[in-house]
Amino acid sequence: MSTKIRRIVAGVSGLAATAFLAGCAKDAPQDTWQPKGTNAKTIDDLQQPVFAIAGVIGVIVTCAVVYCIIKFRDRGQAMPEQTHGKPALEIGMTILPALILAGVGVFTFRTVFDLSKTSDTQMVVNVTGQQWWWEYDYPAQPELGITQPIITSGQMIIPVGTKVLLRETSRDVIHSYWIPALNGKRDAVPGRVHTLRLDADEPGIYAGQCTEFCGLSHANMRMETVALSKEDFAAWVANQLTNAKSPAEKTLAKEGEGVFLNQCVRCHQVNGLKKADGTPAIAAPDENVWAGAAPNLTHLMSRNTFAGAAFDLLSQKCRADVWGASSETVGKKYLAGVTEECLNQTDLRRWLRNAPAMKPMYADPAKLTSTNGKYRGMPNLGLTEDDIDKLVAYLSTLK
Amino acid sequence: MFTPGSKLFLGLTGFVIAVSVIYVALVDNSIGGAVALLSVATGTALLAGLSLFNRDGEVAVGDVAAPAGAEPLTSSMWPLIATVGFVGVVAGLLTHPIVFFLGLIALLASGTEWLIQSWSEGASSDKTYNASIRGRMLHPIEFPVLALVGLGVVILSFSRVMLAVSRDAGAIIFIVAGAAVLFVGSIFALKPSLKKTLVVGICVASAVGVAASGIAAASNGLRADLVEAKEEHHFSHKECGEEENEHFDHLAEGTISLRSNAVATIELRDGKLTARELGVAKVTQTITFPRSNSATIIFRNKDEKEARLTAFLGTKPVQDGVVEEVLDCTQMIGKNHEQALTFKIAKPSMASDKPYTLTVPGLEGQSIEIMVP
Amino acid sequence: MAIIERPVTTQGVEIAPPATPSRAQGGFKRPVSTTGWKSWLFTVDHKKLGIMYGVMAMFFFILGGLEAVLIRLQLAAPNGKVLSASVYNQMFTMHATxxxxxxxxxxxxxxxxxxxxxxxxxxxxxxxxMNAFGFWCILGAGIFINLSWFFGGAADGGWFMYAPNSGPIFSPSHGVDFWALGLQIAGIASLTGAINLIVTVLNMRAPGMSLMKMPVFTWLQLVVQFLLLFAVPVITVALFLLSFQRNFGATFFDVSAGADPLLWQHLFWIFGHPEVYILVLPSFGIISEVLPVFSKKPLFGYPFVVFSGAAIGFVGWGVWAHHMFASGLGPVSVAVFSISTMAIAIPTGVKIVNWTLTLWGGKLRFTAAMHFAIGLIVLFTIGGLSGVTHSVAPSDTQQTDTYYIVAHFHYVLFGGAVFGLFSGFYYWWPKVFGKTLNEKLGKANFWFMVIGMNMTFGPMHILGLQGQPRRMYQWTEARAGEGFFNLAFWNQIASIGSLILTLGIFLFIVNVIKTARSKERAPLDPWDARTLEWMTSSPPKEHNFDVIPTVHHLDEFFHRKYEQDPVTHEYKQIATAEEIMADQEAHADKHIHMPSPSYWPIVLAATLPVIMIGVIYSIPVAIVGGIFLVLAMFGWALEPSTAPETDFDPPASEESTKELSPLV
Structure with missing residues (x-):
């Protein structure tokens, strides 16, 4: 290649790369090119050179085609030589890409095995997918302060700088757990347990989305991984280990507890909630929901999204404050939970009024023959506005 | 266009289909009756097709039909087979259904063949022509049926052989037989000049050989481990009482789907019960088990004594006020054997008065707690 | 001038008295008309069937395109309300299907x-x-699958139909049943077609045409037919398992019965990956014909193109698990499939190099066909390179199931397969219909399509890399990022692009209508072409060639027109296409036997959807369909390949029929 062509190629590739990068969104929450954890960085270090090589080759081919178009257009020249090819050139053009790919292959091979390492795990979380939300349970790990298993949903909390192993499975169809800033995705397959390692360099809220098509509300199956500093994490754990306290008598919240016991406890567990006769109220989602589980609401207000992380529990202003916080302050702001003034009343009430209208689910009792009448998702409970007021008051106490 | 005969049969077909529709709609909408009626419709439709096709056996105007007895007809074996079939049907009714069905098949086959042969022999005075129309009518039936029977015999016989010999021998036989087929096939393909009789001879001889070894193998019975597998009632050894079977999966973890599925491995060694959870390096005395989701654990016995693992999975009400413990367990397994146990716990630990546990009966003070969040 | 003869006897021997009946069988007359609707419905002519295949495919292209436009309209703005979640899921499933x-x-x-x-x-x-049967099967399959829209909703599990989401519990409508059973019918069409074309290519080449003198299009189509022959049975098995699970209570993918859902993924992608090459290799073949013709040069490195095509055909079987890098196969499988996927980039790269070098030093004429062919080279290269980026498995775990993948395969399949097909339309239209498509409109068609396509699918690279997953009926602003060029912007651009693309395809339809109305006939050899199909009239006669040509060269037609001067090494024209044609007509073969039309292919094919309907709704209906299926098979088997003389209307004269034996 002459220097002139080389310069053109370099110029065009540079221009293309700049245009591409300039054309990207700023701070897209699920950007795959902004790694925030070791695993994602490992992937990024591997893919950047591959993209660069691919870009250069693309520019070279395009330039060659454009050159041909300009140079060899029919200007009445004589019939070209009827050559059938030059085997040496052909073989060369076969070996060259093979060599490039062999180089890429070696690094790919190493990275694949690096990423699958689990032997130095420091913490374990069981991640279970279900139509259309994620459940996380933390096995007892006394060295991390987790003396009893913790169960939560939607948002997974991890301590910063800790190698966390996710053991993923599913209760119904295949889902896929993906927090782009922390690692690539891994499918949660029913009947199998798949592992995925995450760790975050800095405290923050990292957004993700279920990426294996899982039916009707696939688009609404979101999740976040929240990385907290070690102290904040300990505080979070301590709070999660407590049971819910019954609200004071004669308050709206206490009446809400009654509504909850009447309606919600059929599927939703609140640890420490007692029936009127003083016995613990145990939810029976296995009798009402096809997949057999519903989110545990004991510490609902400690998370800031609900319904499969599809909706915000925080009002818009408070949300911007927490999500936009710097890595130093995000932990404290997150741990503050959802206060009265920050509660996103609109969405929570709409949800209680008619959940399937907000998020498509299989909850029409008339159409549940294939599941013997069991729901996939939350049905419309037909609550009165009065009940909703009481319920909201009760739910706000579940810190 | 439609001959009188075909009109008759077509009408019959339509009638039977109508009857079956009415039958299904009004009388009984189970499958059995409809299948019977529609089978009749198939028969009449086939007959309609046949008479359409041969124009009721009429020979076109201007053609000379064969004068009866003008030429001696060839000898036929169909009357004989039909008789055998008839005897088979009658004898089968008295003795065994298989005899009945074989007789029925012989009767049907000979009936069809006989019918068409006699029709074709009267079609014209041209014997070659008659033979060719017989072929055109019957070959579409004969070839697929004969091919099916022939291949069926070979496949069945070969499968009997593979079931009778040991696993290793089976692999060797498979490789040798495959290579031989490839080799002989290549020779046939490369030497088109080979005599047809030679090719046919080799094929027939090998088919007969396979069939013979199949019979020999079938009379010899299955190989030992298959006999054991047959006696082992899979999925029935759930009782935690008396052992039902002697045979079971010795190395459960050997299958890939189990390996990727087991949430924990429980090991019994030197009288101590320990657990190891998936993805965690250290051993523990409590495991966390997902709620409302079937999951598997693997029990591995490293002790000299036979042992079983019993899981206590809470209680269930039997009648008012009476509850029964829900137990699940592996079989008794010997040293260095493993067994998988799959179960599902729908309620969290707090719903049970006693914790969910894994124990080995007869081994006091050793248990693994199952925590269900 | 040759005539198609009515069949005459081949038996020379007279038996006295012959007394052989002239019409002893066949209740119906065979369809023998060569014009009118019957000549299309019952035809067995490969050219008529080819046109019908094309018309049908074009219809479904427009249908699938409208589905795509609806999808893009839904995604043009956040929280789209054009389609409901359920309809959207059906829409993208059916768009791909x-x-x-x-x-x-x-x-x-x-x-x-x-x-x-x-x-x-x-x-x-x-x-x-069998050829006719294949066409009627695929048409039946297309109608059958789309019937589901009117019977409670179409399939909603994605074209990959992953278990267990495709099971009766998670997809309770009959959509997946229609989908699975319809694809079984389509599979029958593909299999019969593949066998037919393989036998045709291997056995029916003109004298002198060795395999290495065969046109590249035929070569790559041969590879495709072998791929079909081995890939379709795999999906057939998978679809049977699915249908039995849904319709007869089997538990192949039921986890609670001990099944492993990954079984479906393996079965689907063992079929699904070769399928990608099934889609794109024919277009590679087309542009490997178009580029040489408009460069006035033979294809550069013909044997390399052929062998790399065959290599893709082999290696294509060893890469399926790259669709499953995130499925949890374990590091060993992932690493191996990652490497094998990189390996398949090599033969594909060889093709791009060869096409570019075909242009190099040529004498290029930029017709519409050439525009599309050159467009393919560039667009496919982009798609191929983005493919390399996710052959790197760790990188793929970030990209899979995002819009980046959507961008990738649309560059490969739209930029590759569809551009190739359009190149073929412009190149071969004069051959098939005797009229040339308007070149000006053709070029406008190209520019609209190329701009629309890049606007639609180009931004999807960014969308995907910035984390927008696929198959979402809505996207939210919360995850769209900040700045002017946020994901909302790119979603909008993609939606606008899809409308421009639609306009481009509309221009093609306008062009077709305009050309059909025009009276101007195409010249016999409008492009100065190189291969045999141009060595006959346009459209070709029913029997294709008056004389079966004897082949001496690759690019035989070119070598009949041009000869190299031994001294100056320059090529001089020695004959025109018209002269070659006239010479052929003068020496036309005396007796040409062509097969007669038949009722049975369409009758047999029509029974299949009936059976499938029965499987879904009521078994007795399936049994009735089965009865007709068996009858049609026998009718077919009993039918001679040529119609007896008496079926012609009016019957031919006495002397030509009396020796006729319809049974030979």
């Missing part, structure tokens, strides 16, 4: 049917009735 099985595959079959016999100098395919 329609485009893959009912547009690209039949359109490739249209080209294969029409041009393979012409390119190899044959009078028809090896099994003409």
């Amino acid at each position: 329609t485009m893959v099985f009912l547009f690209v595959m039949p359109m490739a079959a249209a080209f294969a049917n029409y041009f393979i016999p012409l390119q190899i100098g044959a009078r028809d395919v090896a099994f003409p009735r």
Whole structure:
């Protein structure tokens, strides 16, 4: 290649790369090119050179085609030589890409095995997918302060700088757990347990989305991984280990507890909630929901999204404050939970009024023959506005 | 266009289909009756097709039909087979259904063949022509049926052989037989000049050989481990009482789907019960088990004594006020054997008065707690 | 001038008295008309079938395109309300199903049917009735699958239909049943077509045409037919498992019964990956014909193109698990499939190099066909390179199931397969219809399509890399990022692009209508072409060639027109296409036997949807359908390949019929 062509190629590739990068969104929450954890960085270090090589080759081919178009257009020249090819050139053009790919292959091979390492795990979380939300349970790990298993949903909390192993499975169809800033995705397959390692360099809220098509509300199956500093994490754990306290008598919240016991406890567990006769109220989602589980609401207000992380529990202003916080302050702001003034009343009430209208689910009792009448998702409970007021008051106490 | 005969049969077909529709709609909408009626419709439709096709056996105007007895007809074996079939049907009714069905098949086959042969022999005075129309009518039936029977015999016989010999021998036989087929096939393909009789001879001889070894193998019975597998009632050894079977999966973890599925491995060694959870390096005395989701654990016995693992999975009400413990367990397994146990716990630990546990009966003070969040 | 003879006897021996009946069988007259609707419905002519394949595929292209436009309208703004979640899921499932099985595959079959016999100098395919049967099957399949829209909703599990989401519990409507059973019918069409074309290519080439003198289009189509032959049985098995699970209570993918859902993924992708090459290789073949013609040079490195095509055909079987890098296969499988996927980039790269070098030093004429062919080279290269980025498995775990993948395969399949097919339309239109498509409109068609396509699918690279997953009926602003060029912007651009693309395709339809109305006939050899299909009239006669040509060269037609001066090494024209044609007509073969039309292919094919309907709704209906199926098979088997003389109307004269034996 002459220097002139080389310069053109370099110029065009540079221009293309700049245009591409300039054309990207700023701070897209699920950007795959902004790694925030070791695993994602490992992937990024591997893919950047591959993209660069691919870009250069693309520019070279395009330039060659454009050159041909300009140079060899029919200007009445004589019939070209009827050559059938030059085997040496052909073989060369076969070996060259093979060599490039062999180089890429070696690094790919190493990275694949690096990423699958689990032997130095420091913490374990069981991640279970279900139509259309994620459940996380933390096995007892006394060295991390987790003396009893913790169960939560939607948002997974991890301590910063800790190698966390996710053991993923599913209760119904295949889902896929993906927090782009922390690692690539891994499918949660029913009947199998798949592992995925995450760790975050800095405290923050990292957004993700279920990426294996899982039916009707696939688009609404979101999740976040929240990385907290070690102290904040300990505080979070301590709070999660407590049971819910019954609200004071004669308050709206206490009446809400009654509504909850009447309606919600059929599927939703609140640890420490007692029936009127003083016995613990145990939810029976296995009798009402096809997949057999519903989110545990004991510490609902400690998370800031609900319904499969599809909706915000925080009002818009408070949300911007927490999500936009710097890595130093995000932990404290997150741990503050959802206060009265920050509660996103609109969405929570709409949800209680008619959940399937907000998020498509299989909850029409008339159409549940294939599941013997069991729901996939939350049905419309037909609550009165009065009940909703009481319920909201009760739910706000579940810190 | 439609001959009188075909009109008759077509009408019959339509009638039977109508009857079956009415039958299904009004009388009984189970499958059995409809299948019977529609089978009749198939028969009449086939007959309609046949008479359409041969124009009721009429020979076109201007053609000379064969004068009866003008030429001696060839000898036929169909009357004989039909008789055998008839005897088979009658004898089968008295003795065994298989005899009945074989007789029925012989009767049907000979009936069809006989019918068409006699029709074709009267079609014209041209014997070659008659033979060719017989072929055109019957070959579409004969070839697929004969091919099916022939291949069926070979496949069945070969499968009997593979079931009778040991696993290793089976692999060797498979490789040798495959290579031989490839080799002989290549020779046939490369030497088109080979005599047809030679090719046919080799094929027939090998088919007969396979069939013979199949019979020999079938009379010899299955190989030992298959006999054991047959006696082992899979999925029935759930009782935690008396052992039902002697045979079971010795190395459960050997299958890939189990390996990727087991949430924990429980090991019994030197009288101590320990657990190891998936993805965690250290051993523990409590495991966390997902709620409302079937999951598997693997029990591995490293002790000299036979042992079983019993899981206590809470209680269930039997009648008012009476509850029964829900137990699940592996079989008794010997040293260095493993067994998988799959179960599902729908309620969290707090719903049970006693914790969910894994124990080995007869081994006091050793248990693994199952925590269900 | 040759005539198609009514069949005459081949038996020379007279038996006295013959007394052989002239009409002893057949209740019906065979359809023998050569004009009118019957001549299309019952035809076994590969050219008529090719045109019908094309018309059908075009119809489904428009249908699938409208589905795509609806999808893009839904995604133009956040929280789209054009479609409900349920309808959206059906829409993207059916868009992919329609485009893959009912547009690209039949359109490739249209080209294969029409041009393979012409390119190899044959009078028809090896099994003409089977050919017709294949067409009626795929048409039936297309109608059957789309019937589901009117019976409670179409399939909603994605074209990959992953278990257990496709099971009766998670997809309770009959959509998946229609989908699975319809694809079984389509599979029958593909299999019969593949066998037919393989036999045709291997056995019916003109004298002198060795395999290495065969046109590249035919070569790559041959590879495709072998891929079909081995890939379709795999999906057939998978679809049977699915249908039995849904309709007869089997538990192949039921986890609670001990099944492993990954079984479906393996079965699907063992079929699904070769399927990608099934879609794109025919277009590679087309532009490997177009580029040399408009460069006035032979294809650069013909044997390399052929062997790399065959290599893709082999290696294509060893890469399926790259669709499953995130499925949890374990590091060993992932690493191995990652490497094998990189390996398949090599033969593909060889092709791009060869096409570029075909242009190099040529004498390029930029016709519409050439525009599309050059467009393919560049667009496919982009798609191929983005493919390399996710052959790197760790990188793929970030990209899979995002819009980046959507961008990748649309560059490969739209930029590759569809541009190739359009190149073929412009190149071969004069051959098929005797009229040339308008070049000006053609170029406008190209520019609209190329701009629309890049606007639609280009931004999807960014969308995907910035984390927008696929198959979401809505996207939210919360995850769209900040700045002017946020994901909302790019979603909008993509939606606008899809409308421009639609306009481009509309221009093509306008062009077709305009050309059909024009009276101007195309010249015999409008492009100064190189291969045999141009060595006959346009459109070709029913028997294709008056004389079966004897082949001496690759690019035989070119070498009949041009000769190299031994001294100056320059090529001089020694004959025109008209002269070659006149010479052929003068020496036309005396007796040409062509197979007669038949009722049975369409009758037999029509029974299949009936059976499938029965499987879904009521078994007795399936049994009735089965009865007709068996009857049709026997009717077919009993029918001679040529109609007896008495079926012609009026019957031929006495002397030509009396020796006739319809049974030979």
